[in-house]
Amino acid sequence: MSKLIEQPRYSCALGVQQTVIAIQRAVPIVHAGPGCSTKIHGLLGQGEGYAGGSTIPCTNSSESEVVFGGEKKLKGVIDGAFKVIDADLFVVLTGCTSDIVGDDVGQVTREFQNLDKPIVFAETGGFKSNNYVSHDLIIKAIIEQYVDKYAPAKGEVIPGLVNVFASIPYQDPYWIGNLQEIKRLLIGIGLTPNILFGPESGGVSEWLTVPQAEFNIVVSAWPGLRSAKLLKRKYGTPFYHFPYLPVGGLETSRFLREVTAFGASIDREKAEKFIADEERKFYTHIERTADFMLEFRYGIPRMFYTILDATYAVGFSKYLLNELGIIPAEVQYIVDDTPEQYREGIREQFRRISDRRSANVEFSVDGGEIQEKIRQTNPKQRALILGSGWERDLAADIGADLLPISVPITYRLILNCGYAGYNGGLRLIEDIYDRVLGTYR
Amino acid sequence: MPKVNLNLTEVPVREKRLGSITGFAGTAGELVDCSSSGCLKDGTRSFSQCMGCSSGNAFCQLSMIRDAAMVNHAPVGCAGDFFGFNFVYRVGQMERDLPPAIGRYFNTNIEEMDTVFGALSKLEKTIRLAYDRVKPNAIFVTTSCASGIIGEDVESVTDRLTKELGIPVVNCVCEGFRSKIWTSGFDAAYHSIVRKIVKPPQKRTNKVNIINFWGSDVFSKLLNRLGYEANYVVPFSTVSQLETISEAAATIQICPTLGTYMGAALEQVYGVPEIKAPMAYGLAGTDAWMRELGRVLDREAEIEEIIREERAAVLPKLEEYRAKLKGTTCYLTAGSAHGHALIALLSELGIDVQGAAIFHHDPIYDNEDTSADMLDHTVKTYGDIKGYNVCNKQAYELVNILNRVRPDLMIARHGGMTLWGAKLGIPTLLIGDEHFSWGYQGLINYAERILETLDNREFVTNLAKHSSMPYTKWWLEQDPYTFLGGNTHVKTY
DSSP: OOOSEESOOSOBGGGGHHHHHTSTTEEEEEESOTTHHHHHHHHSOSSOTTTOGGGSBBOOOOHHHHHHOSHHHHHHHHHHHHHHBOOSEEEEEEOHHHHHHTOOHHHHHHHHHTTTOSEEEEOOOGGGOBHHHHHHHHHHHHIIIIIHHHOSOTTOOEEEEEEEEOOOBTTBTTHHHHHHHHHHHHHHTTOEEEOOSSTTSOTHHHHTTGGGEEEEEEESSSTTHHHHHHHHHHHOOOEEEEOSOOBHHHHHHHHHHHHHHHOTTSOHHHHHHHHHHHHHHHHHHHHHHHHHHHHOTTOOOOEEEEEEOHHHHHHHHHHHHHHHOOEEOSEEEEOSOOOHHHHHHHHHHHHTSSSSOOOEEEEOSOHHHHHHHHHHHOOSSOEEEEEOGGGHHHHHHHTOEEEEOSSOOOSSOOSSOOOSHHHHHHHHHHHHHHHHHTTOO | OOOOOTTSSSOOOHHHHTOOBSEEEEOHHHHHHHHHHTOOOOOOBSSOBOOOOHHHHHHHHHTTOTTEEEEEOSOGGGGGGHHHHHHHHHHHHHHTTOOOOOOOEEEOOOOHHHHHHOOHHHHHHHHHHHHHHHOOSEEEEEOOHHHHHTTOOHHHHHHHHHHHHSSOEEEEOOOGGGOSOTTHHHHHHHHHHHHHTOOOOSSOOSEEEEEOSSOOOOSHHHHHHTTOEEEEESTTOOHHHHHTGGGOSEEEESOHHHHHHHHHHHHHHHOOOBOOSOOSOHHHHHHHHHHHHHHHTTOHHHHHHHHHHHHHHHHHHHHHHHHHHTTOEEEEEEOHHHHHHHHHHHHHTTOEEEEEEESOBOSSOTTOOGGGOHHHHHHHHHOOOSEEEEESSOHHHHHHHHHHHOOSEEEESSTTSHHHHHHTTOOEEEOOOTTTTOHHHHHHHHHHHHHHHHHOOHHHHHHHHTOOOOBOHHHHHSOTTTTBSTTOOOOOO
């Protein structure tokens, strides 16, 4: 497998600045070269939010910081950030320059922490990992350096309170919509979710209740798991893991029933009533439009390719096959550089994608390679590609319909659109067939 | 000042080569005086926000050479700008009726172990793969902070593979940390082109090089009438087109900030004359530029005729717009030379330019010719600009200033800046096509867009009502240059 990358679909460890921006009124302070933040924002995110993009405080490390060290410069920028930027939490992130020259960023940050300033740090030099991995690193930094210190009642568990680790903000372009739906569903079965990121969250004050959760929920193939394990170790909070994005009726109900079974404080009867009600509404739409999917005579996609991260690839594949009748191509591609230990689990999900069908999965970070392989398959049926903006020419070349799901998105503007849950499933149908029908004049 | 030296692997950065700065607060006239008397001082900011870096600017030019491939020797995060440039490239293809093609850009994915053991074998492998996949006519390798600090000898690999693959494999040294002035990346890109792609001239042609970004074609009509042909470089060129830019009759720059090094390099190394005059913005600037073009191309009589015609066509309309725009106040933020040009243009329209935040300042360009000093020309022709701030894209200073100045209009040339005008309820305009305002017709184009923008207030008014401001009240009350300079102190909030 090649490690080089044509057509990147994620960022480096420092890419996690977008995770920080997604916490309401939290602001990253980047100790890195001058272009890093801008490049990350260019790939991950449309719009700078409260204080992302060109607002991000940065040391813009130059030759002199590389030669003489950048700790003094960092101190000045942190100092200025507290004066200039109106925020509840600052997160110092390092880049390649400071990590290679070995600045003691912890020491600089601790000086401010000792003055009871709301600030944490993490080493996120670009070469160290990618933003899928460092997402958990930031959560850890916030928990250990901020929540531990300021949480008012760490020992008291609040029944029904759950922390949700379900999406990497901005890396998942639909994070706001997805989190919104997951929160709605969990409230529906009687829980009080800390959704932690985005406009549906209570911001930093919500983070301070993280230790009091009855249990935690991870909705993800692998990112977020380390955070849940950390919280289990630290506070003894058990966690429930759903290893892909639940999309549509089958998987969302499965997810909610399993959560219900896991959480001791949930009223099972009420939860079941909520699920039944949601299913009824969801399947009304499917039933109402099934004749379209069966009868449209001018060609709609019969097979699909996913070029997505593991969480999306599995979730979408199950939904498309089991509820929309679109069949997976022989090979599906996963582009998130999944760590080795999680790969077998994902392969297994594809092996039993439905009761009677399986698909192969290939892990590759090199979009160019994936596209060459798909071109060679030269599909006979009309295909649907769930990929990124990079797939534009591929889709045109093989006559496929393209719905950009993975970054870089670029060809669509996303506000609160999400594909998780019952509502997300319906939205996905609308978006797929909107593109398909748009091809007829 | 060192002359262009193609033996160097890397071009000296602008701070060293031109004495360029990124920190200054005063008036435009004062800056011109400091620049010409050689007593320019740079200010540093103890608090700063993120900027751009050289590698992005180098990539922005090289990535759109139509038959070349790019290898970015860096961790994957440095490739975050790939798709953005690919998008620009494709939009340009549409505008030029070229068939759609995706930019072929590769990243070597430098990881932790590579920073210990080196990543040259990865680089070599990536270049080979790029060659196999794309069959390009050249491959450019851009460097990064990581590859630079660990001391990768990229040149040894590119030299070896040039021989082996039989196409130029070109090292472009553009690490972000090397320069505070991200436009140094343009110089890096051009240095690599002039060094390794351009061939010595076999003959002189009637082509005129136009160093530009991705703007519309405003030169063909003019040059064709003079018996010359426009040759836009570098985006949308082919490698073979670039090989022969040494044969051109002259070089035009749409923006000396962009093209200072390439223009001088082609003149110094291959004798291609560079048009050295204020840029063609505003009437006086356009007149002067046209006459210099006429002189260099030996078409002085024809140029006078064109000037007469164009002025006659534009002047009545211009009077009309001037009357409408009289008394309008404006604040401006842009890159260096284009910023100076816009000040001239706005002044010509009768707009009161209250101030400008300009991203850096080159006291002189590589051609060392003071007649090309656009800011000097603007100040002499239109008067001084009071609030002139050299500021490398620091939004916090801009917000502070806008909050005080409250102009009728804000104009920005770069992304990430317009929001701050709009959040304060100020109609804000960003024009992506830098050729839009060029020449006599550019005055009219710009006036129309400004009137449109001033008239369109509903969106910004409502946005301002519902916007949050990430800056503290304390900050908005401070002097905007509080953090500029080595000896400024602020009280704790």
